[in-house]
Each structure stands twice: as structure tokens, then as C-alpha cells.
Amino acid sequence: MNTRWLERASATLGISGFGFFIFSVVAMALGPVVMLRKVPMQTVEQISQNVIPDFYDLLVRYPDEFKKYFGDPGDPPDEAKMRQYFAEALRLGRKVYIAEGCWHCHSQFVRPLADEQLRFGPTSWAAEHQNELQLPPLFGTRRVGPDLIREAGVRSNDWHAAHFYDPQAVVPDSVMPRFTWFFEERKVPYENGVKIVPNQRGLAIITYVQWLGSWVRPPAEGVPLTASAAEDYR
Amino acid sequence: MTNHVSTHPGSGALSGAGERPLVNLALVKGHIVASLVWFFVGLTGGLLFSMQFFRHYPFPGIELLSPGRVRMVHTNMMAYGFILNAFFAGMLWSIPRLTGFPILSDKLGRLFFWGWQVILAFVVGGILTGHAQAVEWGETPVFIDPFISVWVLLGVVNLVAPILKTRGRPLYVTLWYFSASFVWTVLNYLMGNYIPQFFVPGAGGAAIAGLFIHDLVGLFVTPIGWGLMYYFVPSILNRPIWSHALSLVGFWGLAFFYPLNGVHHFLYSTIPMYVQYGAVVSTVAVELVVTTVIVNFFMTLRGMGRTLVTSLPIRWFYTGMVAYFTTCLQCAVQVQLPVQQIIHFTDWVVAHAHLVMFAVFGSWIMGFFTELWPRLVRRPWKSRALLEWHYWLTTLGIWTMFLTLTALGLQQGYLWRGLNPWEDMLRSSIPFWVFRTFTGVLIIAGTVVFAYHAWATARQPVPAAVTERVEGAEPAAP
Numbered sequence: 153m154n155t156r157w158l159e160r161a162s163a164t165l166g167i168s169g170f171g172f173f174i175f176s177v178v179a180m181a182l183g184p185v186v187m188l189r190k191v192p193m194q195t196v197e198q199i200s201q202n203v204i205p206d207f208y209d210l211l212v213r214y215p216d217e218f219k220k221y222f223g224d225p226g227d228p229p230d231e232a233k234m235r236q237y238f239a240e241a242l243r244l245g246r247k248v249y250i251a252e253g254c255w256h257c258h259s260q261f262v263r264p265l266a267d268e269q270l271r272f273g274p275t276s277w278a279a280e281h282q283n284e285l286q287l288p289p290l291f292g293t294r295r296v297g298p299d300l301i302r303e304a305g306v307r308s309n310d311w312h313a314a315h316f317y318d319p320q321a322v323v324p325d326s327v328m329p330r331f332t333w334f335f336e337e338r339k340v341p342y343e344n345g346v347k348i349v350p351n352q353r354g355l356a357i358i359t360y361v362q363w364l365g366s367w368v369r370p371p372a373e374g375v376p377l378t379a380s381a382a383e384d385y386r
Numbered sequence: 387m388t389n390h391v392s393t394h395p396g397s398g399a400l401s402g403a404g405e406r407p408l409v410n411l412a413l414v415k416g417h418i419v420a421s422l423v424w425f426f427v428g429l430t431g432g433l434l435f436s437m438q439f440f441r442h443y444p445f446p447g448i449e450l451l452s453p454g455r456v457r458m459v460h461t462n463m464m465a466y467g468f469i470l471n472a473f474f475a476g477m478l479w480s481i482p483r484l485t486g487f488p489i490l491s492d493k494l495g496r497l498f499f500w501g502w503q504v505i506l507a508f509v510v511g512g513i514l515t516g517h518a519q520a521v522e523w524g525e526t527p528v529f530i531d532p533f534i535s536v537w538v539l540l541g542v543v544n545l546v547a548p549i550l551k552t553r554g555r556p557l558y559v560t561l562w563y564f565s566a567s568f569v570w571t572v573l574n575y576l577m578g579n580y581i582p583q584f585f586v587p588g589a590g591g592a593a594i595a596g597l598f599i600h601d602l603v604g605l606f607v608t609p610i611g612w613g614l615m616y617y618f619v620p621s622i623l624n625r626p627i628w629s630h631a632l633s634l635v636g637f638w639g640l641a642f643f644y645p646l647n648g649v650h651h652f653l654y655s656t657i658p659m660y661v662q663y664g665a666v667v668s669t670v671a672v673e674l675v676v677t678t679v680i681v682n683f684f685m686t687l688r689g690m691g692r693t694l695v696t697s698l699p700i701r702w703f704y705t706g707m708v709a710y711f712t713t714c715l716q717c718a719v720q721v722q723l724p725v726q727q728i729i730h731f732t733d734w735v736v737a738h739a740h741l742v743m744f745a746v747f748g749s750w751i752m753g754f755f756t757e758l759w760p761r762l763v764r765r766p767w768k769s770r771a772l773l774e775w776h777y778w779l780t781t782l783g784i785w786t787m788f789l790t791l792t793a794l795g796l797q798q799g800y801l802w803r804g805l806n807p808w809e810d811m812l813r814s815s816i817p818f819w820v821f822r823t824f825t826g827v828l829i830i831a832g833t834v835v836f837a838y839h840a841w842a843t844a845r846q847p848v849p850a851a852v853t854e855r856v857e858g859a860e861p862a863a864p
Contacts (some may be wrong), residue, residue: 155634159556161549161565168641169569170560175604176645177577180664181597184657185590193587253454253525263654265727267803278656281588288520288582289592291652292598295731296439298808313693320441325809327439333449384535 184278194283199363200239203231206362207238209309214349216338221352238359245360246285248353252331259292260301262362273302274368297328304366312322312358313350406492408482413495416763417475418755420503422837424467426509429830431460436826439819450514458513458525464743465523465602466534467506473610473753474498474541474797475565477757480617481548484558490547498541505533521595523602524579531579538575555809559633563613566641570605574598589656591681592861596657596665597648603742604644611706611747612640612679618754619686619703623693628685632678639675643668650721653730673718681710698773702753705781709745713738728803733815734795738789752780752836763844783828790825794818820857 157163211218211229222237249255261276262268269275280301281289292299307315314321317335319328334354340347350358437443438453444562445451478495482488489495510528512518519528526534549565557565578598582591620627627633647666649661683704687693693700716738720729729735756773760766767773794815802809 156556157563158634158638160554161561161651162554163551164557164562164565164641165546165569168566168638171572171804172641173573173601173645176597177594180646180649180661181590181593185586185663187658188588188590189601208705248516250520251455251518252452253458253518254523255520256454259731261655263727263730265654267709267805270805277658280588281592281656283587283843287584287587287591289588289595291592291595291655293522293651293731294735323809325812327441327812329438329443329453330447331445333454349392381858 155170188278188282191282193287196239196242196284199283199285200235200242200306202366203234203238203357204304204363204366206305206309207234207241207359208217210355210358212310214355216357217349217351221355241326241356241359242285242363244353244356245358245363246290248334248377249290250362255290255292257292257294257296257328258298259295260286260290260299261292262299262301268299272299273365276301280367297326300361300364302365304362304364305369309358309362311360313354316350316354316357317348388582397426397456404486408488409479410466410489410495411762413492413499414478414758416474416499417471418480418758418762420499421471421475422469422755422840423470423835424463424506425817426837428460428463428468429833431456431463433823433830435460435824436819436823440816440823449516455514455518457514458518459510461523462509462513462525463506465607466526467510469607469743469747471753473607473614474545474754475758476617476751476754477545477610477697480614481545481564484561484617485548485552487548488552490544494540494544498537501533501537502823504543505530505537508533519579521578521582522599524575524598526579528697529706530846535572535575535579539572542572550778559616559630559637560613560626562637563609564616566637567606567609567613570601570609570645574601574605578602579831589658592655593649593657593661596651597645599651600648601645604647607743607747608644609640612636613749614750614754615683615703615707618699619683622697622699622757623686623690625686625690628682628688630804632682636675636679636682639678640672640864643671643675647672653721653723653726666723669721669743670718673714676711677715680707683707698752698777699757702749702756705777706746706749706753709741709749709784713742713746716741728799729795730799732795732798732803733791734799734819737791737795740784740791741788745781745788748784749781752776755836755840759840763840764848765843765846766849768837768843768846772835774837776832776839779828779832779835781832783825783832786828787822787825790818790821791833793824 211225211234218237221382222240223233225233225237261281262272262274264275281291311322313335315323315326315328316331318330319326331354334350335348336356338347338349338350339345431567434444434451435453437456443453478489508530509526512530513525517527517529518525519531524531546568548837549561559768574597577594578601582595582598585591586594615631616627647656647665649665650669653662653666655662684707687700687704695701714836719725720734720738756776797818798811801814
């Protein structure tokens, strides 16, 4: 058999270079895109129609910073304004999440395995990733810290603020680095005159993390870690 | 130019058609030095980041040196700084010799060289100031991506020109790998950095990002690496590759199956299962193809096993091949879904990544640096002992790192599976992570030895006998 034609630049550039590459993209990437064509990508504006309760909590907890960085929604808070601020916070929060490389140590999908359902919650489904905040997708490939796609409402805003400022203060065994640049000092007439509060990036990253999985919020506080707790959870 | 040029690597004449030298030695040397400089940047990043894992990060609370950002500097400088520069050095050396034609333009070569180093500096700056892109292995900031795309294209045009000048003559194996990889790298970069960033979110985007992760290793680093092996191994051993048929099987098998592997980075994700199964099957197929390539190279060495002791480049190359076979065998096992359940998301994967990127391609790069540097500075290596130190420190470092992290990965996987509290995994991992940093220090020590040795060699007075041989540039001809 004469195989010399396989050794020419036309074959290596054309067949293997272009041909096989395009075949692989059609076979492996076009399929998922076509199968998900009926689940259109949600924009941040669509997502932010449901403002999560934790975002209202941030307004109550850090009113000065909230008004300084997002705006004053009035009292009682104007819902349209809150939706607009929520969208801003989500966008910025995701930006911070990417910039700091959070996604290299935290994944954002629960695998269909018993231990992951017990630890994190319901298995991920394709539609929950069809939104602008998964552009590019933040699935992750490593878990030094736990998965975050079921994080919404599991912990309080206060917990997250303390944890971002100094993870070991809250979880002594944590190896997560401190993110002190998410915080600023506020002058107060107590506590030695200074209080450390989240700045714009701090408020945004807390909002983003509290949003992750807010569409399947657990009914009670805490992560279900036992089989019976998980049963109640369902 | 006659056909024999393309079938006997290294036997090409030094001068091309005109007065222009066939190989631009200054560019080869420049890329080697740049590669080492970025390698040190990448090594420093890796060392610093690894110290965060036992809470001894030296610069806590400094935004510009945040461990999460430094991690991305580590991976990107290894891929685009260390490996890409090194491969350009290898290709600038071998392509003109295999085709008989020089690169398209020396001016373009210099433009690519300096432009690329500037781009890398901007990538480091961009990542450290918080402008990373959420594409694994492509964290280069979005606003730098167009420059990278154009520059990769410039580099490719420069190198593909001599290959196209062969006008349809059959090419030597090395050039099959190089030419296919040129197309793959350009297409892959465009696909991976733009489609998931702007157009396709979620599962579809992840499928594309998975292809990008894998294709960067499988369709850029791997083919260029194997191409260089097909060039350097026969030229140093001074005998042809054992089986031309196996070379064909190896190339075409890799070319077909490798691009189909990408989604195996996201098994058990929300990507449709048929795609995931397809990726698993192709990954096993790649392992079978790789076996033919490995057999071919080890049969090429038959009867000449002694060169593993006497020739440092050959020892580096075959050490890398053992690592390559280990990696690919591991791949075929770890993509099986029951194995994935345990090892995915753990340090097993980190071990695997270090084995393939450094124990394989790092070894090959160090091997051909060892081969080329004396020719480029026209002086023999100053000290055999320092070459041995470089080899043993690096090899010991990377292999102990691999074993440590692999064992740790299994431990982490089973702790998670057993629903132990997350902190149990952290507490029990820290001794391993401390040791991992130590293994990294061994690699850095080996590289420091090499860098010093290269510098000291270049500063020696020129021995007359060597000048003769180097200017003839016949690679180890008897």
C-alpha cells in the first residue's frame, strides 16, 4: 500500500490539522450546544428579578457601605432599585470570583454521586448553568475548598464577611488565603474607634456567593451531613 | 534540495540557497534564554502558591501577590513562557534542517520573539492586577487574547513557510507533527478563548473549555514535543527510527483521537453523557496509539542502552518517554467513571498535570537544551557533574512530587467519599503539601544548577578544536 500521500504537508495540514480538529468540535462541542438550544441563556437582568434575602440583609447590616457603593434604595427599599443594585453586585461579584482565582479551588457543579448529594445538595442539571454568569463556565476542576453551587443561604452574611477577612478565624483548619482588600475601615464611636466592614468588592462577592444555588435554597440552616438530614432536605 | 534531507534529520547542509544562514542561531539562543527566564518566574509562582497550602504564604494580605492570582501566573508562564519559548527554539533549529529552507524572515522571527516576551510580561501584570480570564490554561486577560492570537499566527507563518516550500514532497515525521500542530494551535486558541467567553455559557461552554484545556496539551505541547523527539533521538543516536509504519500509526492515531478527549475534564458534569462516554473511549484509544509510539522509540534504542548513561540528552528524552507512558496509562485508568468518582477534584489530578507538563515535556526540553547549548555558545559543557546534578535533582523532584500528590489524591477522595468533615481532608493533607513544596525546591535547585552551568559554560574561553566541530554543526556524526 502506498502511503506516501499521508506524509505530505497537504495531508498533515489539511486532513489532520483542519479536518480532524473540526470533526472533534462538531462531535464533542456542537452536540451540547444543539441539545441546549431550547434553554436560552438568561441575562443578569433576568436573573436579578428575584432579589435574594441576603442582599436585603446586607443593606440592613452595612447600610453606609451599601448606599455608598450601590445607592440608596429608600425606606422601605424600592424593589426596582434593589433589582438594579443586585444585578450590579452579581456582575462585580463574579468578576472578583474570577480575578481572585476562586474557581481554581471551588467547583460549581454537584456530581450525581451519593456522597456529593449528601454533602452539597441536589445534583446539578444543565439548565441551571444557562446564564450570563456562566460565561465562561465556572465549573472548576479542583476542590481544595467545597463546591459552591449550593452555597446560597447555607451561611450568614456575617459568617462570609468574617471568613473572607480571615478564614482561619472562622474555620481554624482552612487553608484559604485572606482577602483583606475586600474590606475597609469605618470610624465608629466604639471598638477602639474603628470597625472593619466590606467595601464594594466585599459586598459584591458575598452577594455572588449567597446567590449560587439560591434557586434551590435549603429550608433550614446548615448543610445536611447525615442521611436522615438529607431525607428531610428533600 | 534533495529528498534525503527530509529523511535523515540533522544531515541537512548548514547554508540555504542564498548567503543567508540556514538556521538563525541568535533566535534559537534567544528563545532558550527567554524560556529559562520565564521558567524561573513560573517556578517562583508555584513555590509561593504551594506554601499557602500549609498556611505559610510569605506575602499574606498583599493584593497583587494574592495566592489565587500567583497560581495563574505559575500555570500560564509554564505553558506560554517556558514551554512555548523552548519549543520555538527547537523548531527554529530543526525545521530549516529538515526542509533545507530557512524560516520565512529573520526580521519576523525577531518581531515574534520580542513581541512574545512583551505579551508575557503583560500577561503576568494583567493576572496580578486582577484581570484574569476564567478559562483554565488560558487565564491570559481578555484584552491580551487578540495580541496572542495575532502573534501565534505570526510565529506559525514564519515556521510553516519552509515546510510549504517543500512543494508536496513527503515530509519527515517531525514535520507531520509540527505542521498539524500549527493549524491546531491557532484554531484551538481562537475557539477556547473566544467562544466560551462571549457566546456559549454553561454545559456547552464547558465542553468547549474542556476541549481547549486538553487541546493545549494534546494538540500544541504533545505534537511539538514528539516532533522534537523524532528529530533529536535519531540524530543523536545516529540511526533511523525503528519502524516507519509505527510512526505513521502513531501520528495519524494521535491526530484523530487526541482532539476528541477534551470533555474528560468534566466527567459527571451537566454535559450530555454521550459526549462524556465519547471522550472516555477516545482517551483509551489514545493510550493504545501512544503504546505504538513508545514501542517504536524503545526499539530505536535497542542495543544502545548504554547511551542512557553516556548521553545526558538521550537520558532526558527517555526519562520523559517513561513519564509519557505513565501519564497516558494513568489517563486510560482515571477517565473510567468509577475511578473518576474518587480521584476527580483531588490532588491526583494535580499530580497528573505536573507529570505530563513537566516530567514529560520539561524533561524533553531540558534534554534538547543540554544538546543545543554547547553548539550555540560554541563551547563544550563545563562540567559533567553539574549536568548530572541537574538531571537527578529535577527528576527526583518531579517524580516524588507526582507520587506524593497521587497518594494524597486517593486519600482525599476516600475521605470525601466517607462523608468525613471537610477539615479532616485539610488536616491530613498538610504533611503531604509540606513535602510537595520540598519536592518543588528540588526542581528549582536543579534548574538553578543548570542556569548557572549554562552561564559558566558560555563564559569559558573558546577551545579551538570545538569551534571547528560546532561550526560544521553536524550533530554527533561519527
